[in-house]
Amino acid sequence: MKTQIITIFAALVLAFGVTNSASAATAKNADNSYTVLTDVSAINKIEVRGNVQLYISDGAADQVKVYNKYYSQSALVQSKNGVLRIASYSTDKLVVWVTANDLRAVSAYDNSEVKSFGDISKIEFDVDLHNHASAKLNIDAFSASLTVNDDAKASLSGNVTEYALSCDRDENVDHKNLVAGHTSKKQAQGQVTAKGFDLADL
Missing domain, CATH: 1.20.5 (Single alpha-helices involved in coiled-coils or other helix-helix interfaces)
Incomplete structure (x- = not known):
């Protein structure tokens, strides 16, 4: 028993x-959980503003996955004329993963973060950072342009044939793991005030 x-x-x-x-x-x-946006295609540029964490990757087809319940966070994600605009000013970071076939440029403002998921293989690729934005990217491209304004920071790795850098402070750019065939460098235009983000533009 x-x-x-x-x-x-x-x-x-x-x-x-x-x-x-x-x-x-x-x-x-x-x-x-995440939301897949189905009305997005032909993305060639991404603009992120506010408190956004953006992951980008190469893919045969364009796809946007928005994590968190972004509809309840006063966040906006919209594509117009090939430009994908992402904005969120919530205290919690809005996490977005964009897979694109023909992405050529990324611009980041405010406190947004941009990171590559895998290698970004392009013919030309431009990165433009403002305010306190940051980028950590692994790039394989013929031509890459990096502009770092204000207190923004960038970390690049990979292989580039032609590399153009524009920045105010050398210490804000880490490219020791980037192999470049030819590098050109110029001083950025000082403390640039980014154009305000007008929600009406969306």
Whole structure:
């Protein structure tokens, strides 16, 4: 009888443990929810403003995944004439992953972050950073242009044949892991005040 009680107790503990694991897995999956925007195509430039964390990657087709419940965060994501504009001024970062076939330029403002997911292989690629924005990119391109204004920061790696750099402060640019065939450098235009973001533009 004692053995049966111990066996039943062990079975109950095991069943309770399995139930808890399943609930935890479900909660974790719920936290990783995202929205796929289907009305976006032919992206050749991305502009991010506010408190946004943008991941970019190469792909055969354009796709935009917006994590978090961005409709309730006063965030805007819209594509017009090949330009994808992303803006969020919530205290929590809006996380967006963009896969694009023909992306040529990225501009970032405010406190936004831009990171590559995998290698970005392009013929030409331009990066323009303002305010306190930052970029960490792995690029494989014939021509790459990097402009770093204000207190923005950039970290580049990869291989580039022609590399053009414009910045105010050398310490704000880390390109020690970037192999460039030819590099040109010029002073940025000082503390540039970025054009205000007019939501009516969207």
